[in-house]
Amino acid sequence: MKQPKVHKIYNPIAECMERSERRKLQNERLRETVRLEYENVPLYRARMDAKGVKPEDIQTVDDLRKLPFMEKTDLRDEFPFGLLAADKKDIVRIQGSSGTTGKPIVSGYTQNDVEVWTEMVARAITAAGGGQDDIVQVCYGYGLFTGGLGAHQGADRVGAMVIPMSSGNTQRQIMMMTELGATMLCCTPSYATYLGETINDMGLKDKLKLKSGCFGAEPWTEEMRQKLESLLDIDACDIYGLTEIGGPGVAFECLEKHGMHVNEDHVLAEIIDPVTEEPLPYGTPGELVFTTLTKTGMPMLRYRTHDICTLTDEPCACGRTTIRMSRITGRTDDMLVIRGVNVFPSQIEACLVDLEGVAPFYMLIVDRVNSTDKLEVQVEMTEEMFSDKISEIEELRCRIAERIKSVVGISAKVQLVPPKSLPRSEGKAKRIIDNRNLH
Ligand code: ADP
């Protein structure tokens, strides 16, 4: 088995290096990653062979477009360890998120990968004004989800004092925040807003020491930023990431708040046309595609995120020389992000298929109430259920709600509606109504 090169870690200078220097590093790391993937990952080797591409055909970043893509479905199909490029004994961490159906997707991290990820988040926290004098309250969930541990590791790396609160229990969050004097906050922007509103309602705003925060894991808008900043009197910076590429910190905003710096010495970003799959120039919106350059556990080549944004190489006033990505303005697939959790309509469908009494028609309605996302799932009953088995409706409703909770990981309000009451469409079924107005 090919052994990966160990990369030097924690190099803040990498963010400000000359672009030509960085390009050399990227070329070198790309060649290394392609070889690792080709030799150790059968699925990807087969895909390169099918395209007639050999590792030696990939010499520089300009050759990237010769490589085949990877998709979330690959992680599901090869679940759990099929895409590992490293020996299983060298994997020190598993992180995961929900996949396109009931099966989760997991990524295996070597010690090197945990270090790289830590460094990326450390940069994000630094860029948001954080350092060793800070007290960082992490209220992303800890666990398989990369938010909690990611922010924790990054804050730890910059030498801050970390309060590992995890998510939920708002009263306790506020008590710790005020008593310990947290200066930075890491959580989803919607939860931060909810915290802010609660703190204002309780009249505790002047007890806060908060100055800034890294907020991400879900789409948000400039208006939400302004609201959050005034609620908590802070600088609110965006942070982007995904489990497959290395968790939060893949890209992050500096205090200029003008797009997210991509950690380009660790990942390559491309924008493609989602239909023709051709690369698009900077400034043109399209689908974001990532290639990891330093991951050794489960490296990803041309991984299609399905997130839509633009890239720019215009210089940033902060001095970092990396390209920046805009906010995510949408998705090319039907994935929703609800309270930071990825939700696909197909997962809901998987919860319904073998249940008696329901028809294959459903609708997801997402709303934001008091800064908290609410998911309502409407499911059509069969004629039989509706007319003859009224006494069983409540039981069926609870069963669906339980299944959704266990498969998707979030609670949903389930409503059973009469047969043929949901709208039918002639083309692609419309299964989502998103009232959150996120774009
Ligand atoms: P995370 O822990 O960052 O949520 P997941 O793998 O669970 O990682 O989900 C990744 C997806 O979450 C991304 O593909 C994107 O759709 C969404 N996401 C993550 N961060 C952001 C962000 N800052 N803005 C918009 N969407 C985001």
Ligand code: ZN
């Ligand atoms: Zn900047």
